[in-house]
Amino acid sequence: MTTSPPVLEVNGLMRSYGGGKTLFRKEKPVIHAINDVSFQIAEGETLGLVGESGSGKSTTGRAVLHLETPDAGSVRFRGQELTTLAGKALKPYRREMQMIFQDPYSALNPRMKVGRFVAEPMVVHGTESGSALQDRVAELFRLVGLDPAFMSRYPHEFSGGQRQRINIARAIALKPAFIVADEPITALDVSIQAQIVNLFQDLQDQLGLAYLFIAHDLSMVRYLCSRVAVMLRGRIVEIAPTEQIFSDPRHPYTQSLLAAIPVPDPDRRRPPRPPFDVSRNIPPREAQMAEVAPGHFVLDHPIQ
Amino acid sequence: MKHFFRDLCRSKAGLFGAVLLAIIVLLALFAPLLHLPDPTRGDLRARLAGPTWSGLFSPGAHPLGTDEVGRDILSRLIHGSRMTLMVASTAVVLGGIVGTFLGILAGYKGGLVDRILMRLVDIQLAIPLMLLALLVVAALGPSITNVVLVLALTSWIRYARIIRAQVLSLREREFVQSARAIGASTLRIMFLHILPNVLTPALVVGTLELARVIIMDAALSFLGLGVQPPTPSWGRMLADGRVYLSSAWWTVTFPGLAIVLTVLSVNLFGDWLRDYFDPKTRSAK
Ligand SMILES: Nc1ncnc2c1ncn2[C@@H]1O[C@H](COP(=O)(O)OP(=O)(O)O)[C@@H](O)[C@H]1O
Numbered sequence: 312m313t314t315s316p317p318v319l320e321v322n323g324l325m326r327s328y329g330g331g332k333t334l335f336r337k338e339k340p341v342i343h344a345i346n347d348v349s350f351q352i353a354e355g356e357t358l359g360l361v362g363e364s365g366s367g368k369s370t371t372g373r374a375v376l377h378l379e380t381p382d383a384g385s386v387r388f389r390g391q392e393l394t395t396l397a398g399k400a401l402k403p404y405r406r407e408m409q410m411i412f413q414d415p416y417s418a419l420n421p422r423m424k425v426g427r428f429v430a431e432p433m434v435v436h437g438t439e440s441g442s443a444l445q446d447r448v449a450e451l452f453r454l455v456g457l458d459p460a461f462m463s464r465y466p467h468e469f470s471g472g473q474r475q476r477i478n479i480a481r482a483i484a485l486k487p488a489f490i491v492a493d494e495p496i497t498a499l500d501v502s503i504q505a506q507i508v509n510l511f512q513d514l515q516d517q518l519g520l521a522y523l524f525i526a527h528d529l530s531m532v533r534y535l536c537s538r539v540a541v542m543l544r545g546r547i548v549e550i551a552p553t554e555q556i557f558s559d560p561r562h563p564y565t566q567s568l569l570a571a572i573p574v575p576d577p578d579r580r581r582p583p584r585p586p587f588d589v590s591r592n593i594p595p596r597e598a599q600m601a602e603v604a605p606g607h608f609v610l611d612h613p614i615q
Numbered sequence: 616m617k618h619f620f621r622d623l624c625r626s627k628a629g630l631f632g633a634v635l636l637a638i639i640v641l642l643a644l645f646a647p648l649l650h651l652p653d654p655t656r657g658d659l660r661a662r663l664a665g666p667t668w669s670g671l672f673s674p675g676a677h678p679l680g681t682d683e684v685g686r687d688i689l690s691r692l693i694h695g696s697r698m699t700l701m702v703a704s705t706a707v708v709l710g711g712i713v714g715t716f717l718g719i720l721a722g723y724k725g726g727l728v729d730r731i732l733m734r735l736v737d738i739q740l741a742i743p744l745m746l747l748a749l750l751v752v753a754a755l756g757p758s759i760t761n762v763v764l765v766l767a768l769t770s771w772i773r774y775a776r777i778i779r780a781q782v783l784s785l786r787e788r789e790f791v792q793s794a795r796a797i798g799a800s801t802l803r804i805m806f807l808h809i810l811p812n813v814l815t816p817a818l819v820v821g822t823l824e825l826a827r828v829i830i831m832d833a834a835l836s837f838l839g840l841g842v843q844p845p846t847p848s849w850g851r852m853l854a855d856g857r858v859y860l861s862s863a864w865w866t867v868t869f870p871g872l873a874i875v876l877t878v879l880s881v882n883l884f885g886d887w888l889r890d891y892f893d894p895k896t897r898s899a900k
């Protein structure tokens with residue numbers, strides 16, 4: 312479908328929490344946060360990842376970036392397998408892949424001046440120093456629409472939208488090829504959300520970034536993403552080009568997500584459908600994806 | 616800083632503690648400039664002289680009386696405070712550095728490191744601190760260095776536990792994850808991202824520890840295991856004076872009062888400091 316080679320290939324990714332019985336601790340129940348997650352992202356493409364809270368979106372993002380080690384599965388960046396790398400061997404790939412977090416308040420170190428915070432990736436990787444570093448930080452501030460004079464301030468002096476711009480400046484400092492944006496606008500005022508989405512778009516045009524853009528409802532991904540993956544209880548249940556998700560949703564869960572988007576025009580309202588009962592339709596382990604149209608895959612399992 | 620003093624002035628207890636502590640520290644710092652009688656030289660003609668306030672500024676006056684060998688009690692108190700404050704604050708800072716570092720290490724690294732360190736803390740908590748201190752000083756011999764070391768040894772665990780608990784929640788914060796995502800080393804994360812965010816609780820633990828360590832220092836020197844004579848120390852003054860309690864009350868009353876007032880001022884100030892830095896009590900104002 313997309314002709315450019317994938318920047319990222321994820322196959323059969325799994326991660327569970329809990330378990331781990333020891334002499335002093337009782338065993339906790341095992342939660343399969345993500346189960347058999349597979350997708351690809353082309354260079355410069357945006358894939359949306361949508362699902363309700365707790366469906367495993369953040370876990371997917373963290374596992375892809377190797378912020379936690381997956382239990383099974385493979386993550387390839389430009390063909391290089393990452394899950395088997397550790398420590399120093401991983402460091403060059405940290406330059407290429409970054410994350411932007413949901414909560415712009417907890418994403419900034421409250422005791423570090425924001426200029427230093429944005430400069431840190433370049434200090435860690437030794438790409439820039441001295442006045443060149445200062446110039447680069449100022450350039451990054453301008454790029455995300457902040458006054459470079461703010462560099463010597465602390466995070467508490469900024470609004471949520473400004474903080475998210477600071478996080479974005481830090482994430483793009485090393486000119487990465489790929490960014491996981493974990494619900495980057497959910498915590499922001501509605502009036503600010505569009506500005507930040509536009510910033511994501513501008514940066515993509517200028518820097519050729521690929522995004523995994525995580526959101527909890529479909530309306531947020533519509534204008535930014537070329538393809539969308541829908542996640543349910545740790546599984547991807549449908550993945551397709553954005554137009555197709557909106558015009559021809561196949562999985563009942565996708566359909567219920569679409570129905571939840573408010574439509575202002577009464578003529579275009581969809582007929583009401585019975586709500587999708589998540590707890591009775593947890594995808595079984597052995598369910599497989601089936602291609603229903605070119606580039607449009609749906610998880611095949613019985614629906615109540 | 617302005618906000619700090621404005622807030623301090625609003626709290627009667629905190630202000631009282633801060634002012635009292637400031638006076639004690641200033642007296643200790645400037646003791647050599649006060650033209651006090653030599654705290655180590657006795658005047659055998661004036662043994663166990665009671666407090667007199669007449670002729671306060673004449674050279675032979677003893678406003679708080681003298682001890683059994685005729686040494687001026689006021690002078691010994693002020694010079695003794697130098698030693699007490701120095702020993703106690705060195706011990707608290709030393710214990711603070713070690714305890715904070717180990718607390719960060721245990722909290723951030725988790726796993727085996729955490730389990731070993733926390734078991735160590737548990738074991739040490741199970742031994743009465745005074746017994747531990749007595750054993751160590753008795754084994755190593757009483758010297759200022761040994762007293763400082765043993766007091767620091769009783770102190771680090773309190774920092775380590777509280778700092779570890781803080782780090783457990785900091786570790787999950789997104790800016791720490793973000794530091795890992797850019798490839799920052801563990802040391803960098805511990806010192807640049809975690810340490811600055813636990814300095815405040817460490818400071819609060821420090822003031823509360825200071826009060827405890829002052830009492831312990833006095834107890835050690837009361838038992839003869841602290842600073843050795845003739846250097847004046849509060850605990851030693853109590854020990855030497857208690858024989859004369861019925862005939863010369865001033866020999867024990869003033870050193871006792873000095874300990875109580877110092878500990879009280881540190882505690883009041885420490886309590887206020889804890890509230891000041893606690894976001895929950897702060898936002899309630
Ligand atoms: N560190 C963790 N420890 C234990 N359980 C976790 C942890 N992180 C996530 N989970 C669990 O994994 C599931 C998926 O969580 P998450 O990936 O955060 O979902 P989402 O981002 O879609 O809201 C949830 O059930 C959550 O409780």
Ligand SMILES: [Mg+2]
Pocket residue numbers: 368369370493
């Ligand atoms: Mg999430």
